[in-house]
Amino acid sequence: MKSVSIVELKLKQQSPASNGGTSFYLCCMKDNFSKQASGYAKYRPGYPSELFDYILGFVKERNAAWDCGTGNGQSAKMLSDHFEKVFATDISQKQIDNAWQAPNIFYSVADEVHSGLPDESVSLVTVAQAIHWFNFEKFYTEVNRVAKPGAMLAVWTYSRLKISDEIEPIITDYHFNTLGDYWDAERKYVDDKYVDIPFPFKEIETPKFKMELNWSLEDLEGYFNTWSALQKYVAAHSFNPVGDIIQKIAPYWGDATERKIIFPIHLRLGVIK
DSSP: OOOOOHHHHHHHOOOGGGOOOOOOOOOSSOOOSSTTHHHHHHHSOOOOHHHHHHHHTTOOOOSEEEEETOTTTHHHHHHTTTOSEEEEEESOHHHHHTOOOOTTEEEEEOOSSOOOOOTTOEEEEEEESOGGGSOHHHHHHHHHHHEEEEEEEEEEEEOOOBOOTTTHHHHHHIIIIISGGGSOTTHHHHHTTTTTSOOOSEEEOOOOEEEEEEEEHHHHHHHHTTOHHHHHHHHHHSOOTHHHHHHHHGGGTOSOSEEEEEEEEEEEEEEOO
């Protein structure tokens, strides 16, 4: 699938799967996920409908939304059920190549600063598990430019998964000790649940959300292999430690093929203007 210019899409009103196009200049956001794009699409958890129902309760118009840092389109997929058009951007062509398709989702390779959208054109901007990679000031300038009056900004992250009291220390040790030196500095925003992300908007207090999934050990292993720090560890050591971590977890997994996995979600929501 080729990326498509959002400007072209607005003019032609055609599906990204059937058109060529141009990519925007990329300057700011780090690309830490192209190498594992197919695994990201397969193993990264999807977001609950309750999260979107809550956000959409504050959105007055449903003409267009911008999902920035869309990855493989997890949020764009959910938004496509509620908006006439969803413009979904990411800096990774490989992520977009693995993205979920719908006639009203228009994908484009673009960073957080150059959306290509017209002024005052969207009523919702979403960023799922990505804003910690952004240049905040430049992104917020773009958000203010493309947002309609009364538009909303919703950004969220999910923190480390929870399985059981026995397994949690193994995952914590893997995260902070095995991979500790290989996380980008921006990862601390996620560990701190986005409380330190600058958010210069009229903020709305939000309830707690979570993702609940039933995963096999294979699913867990696949998810661990999508971590950005792991790619740097493997490049440095020519060794993937995920198999060892799975072996440590296996005795505590029990007889069940699948176990409940919980990811706490941390949402920040505000009125843009």
